[in-house]
Amino acid sequence: MKGLYLRTEEQRDFYSIQDVNRGCAVHFHNKVEMLYILSGHHIATINGRDYHAEADEIFFVNVYDIHKYESPDNGEHILVDFSIDKFLDLKKIFHNKALPNVLRNKSANREILSLIKSTLGVQLTHLGAASVVYALMDKFISVYGLKEDKQIKDENLIRQMLIYLNENYAQPFNRDEFASKFGYNTSYISHIFKKQVGMGMVEYVRTIRYNKVREILESADGRDKNVIDVVLGCGFESVSAYYRFARKVKERSESEDEN
Numbered sequence: 712m713k714g715l716y717l718r719t720e721e722q723r724d725f726y727s728i729q730d731v732n733r734g735c736a737v738h739f740h741n742k743v744e745m746l747y748i749l750s751g752h753h754i755a756t757i758n759g760r761d762y763h764a765e766a767d768e769i770f771f772v773n774v775y776d777i778h779k780y781e782s783p784d785n786g787e788h789i790l791v792d793f794s795i796d797k798f799l800d801l802k803k804i805f806h807n808k809a810l811p812n813v814l815r816n817k818s819a820n821r822e823i824l825s826l827i828k829s830t831l832g833v834q835l836t837h838l839g840a841a842s843v844v845y846a847l848m849d850k851f852i853s854v855y856g857l858k859e860d861k862q863i864k865d866e867n868l869i870r871q872m873l874i875y876l877n878e879n880y881a882q883p884f885n886r887d888e889f890a891s892k893f894g895y896n897t898s899y900i901s902h903i904f905k906k907q908v909g910m911g912m913v914e915y916v917r918t919i920r921y922n923k924v925r926e927i928l929e930s931a932d933g934r935d936k937n938v939i940d941v942v943l944g945c946g947f948e949s950v951s952a953y954y955r956f957a958r959k960v961k962e963r964s965e966s967e968d969e970n
Contacts, residue, residue: 737779737909739873744772744792745847747824751786755779757812758866759907767817767824771851773809775870777907789827793844801848807867808857819854823847868893869907872900876912880919881946886912917956920946924953 737756746755748764755762755770757778764770772778774795782788795802814820830843872893876884889912890900904912923945927933939950947953 737777739775739777739870740792741774741796742792742794743774743848744778744790745851746770746772746780747789747791747820747827749787749789751782751784753780753782753786753788755812756909758869759909760812762813764813764815767820769814769820769823771810771812771814773812774805775873776809776812776866777869777873789824789831791827791847793840798841798844801844804852804857808859810851811855811858814851814855816854819850823850826850865903866907868895869903872904873908876916877919880916880923881944884913884916884946916946921953921956921960 746753746769748766748768748770750766753764753770755764755772755778757770757772757776759777762770770778770780795805826843826846833839835843872889875892886901887897890897893900901912904915908915910918924941924947927936927941927945928938942950942953947956
């Protein structure tokens with residue numbers, strides 16, 4: 712899947728679950744993201760649902776939507792994202808509201824594409840980037856409107872949980888205590904978490920810890936760090952627990968490669 716990328720903000724405050732087989736399989740962030748399909752068949756999984764799109768259609772990812780993309784025929788796209796926190800009036804507009812995840816008005820989308828293409832290769836100032844963002848969002852909202860539906864409550868709950876886990880992954884994790892923290896029973900929390908994230912809470916936490924260990928050890932100064940200290944510091948209860956999970960990741964990768 713090829714892409715041209717316009718970034719109006721640095722890639723900070725980015726949280727992800729790394730699929731060890733094919734990079735970032737499912738992730739979320741505090742940015743609005745739109746994937747404009749130029750050619751080919753694209754599939755997006757957003758908050759546990761699969762969506763399909765073709766040329767001149769757009770996947771729209773709202774803040775903290777859990778998502779991943781793929782294109783079986785290596786189609787082309789343009790990806791645009793920006794931090795909603797930099798635009799407080801937009802943040803207010805989007806409070807408990809969202810745009811549809813697939814935008815299929817091809818005529819309106821082509822007008823949006825013209826605006827996006829006019830910025831490619833241009834070194835935008837902050838003011839210039841802001842003007843592009845506001846123009847894009849004005850067009851999206853005027854054409855597609857904002858939705859308020861019953862799913863937003865569960866989606867917002869998942870987002871809050873993911874943010875908490877990504878900030879506190881190194882702390883001891885207990886499902887019952889975690890569910891209680893958010894005011895729900897463990898069964899309910901476990902069900903909606905696995906449905907939308909695609910894995911259980913314990914596996915999610917271990918995945919974050921595993922990826923963090925790798926990130927630290929593979930960093931420029933990682934050679935100087937003690938593996939035991941890094942593993943324990945990232946929340947694993949023991950080095951053997953880390954290596955067990957690493958073997959599980961490797962076996963899963965090899966199994967999926969065979970398929």
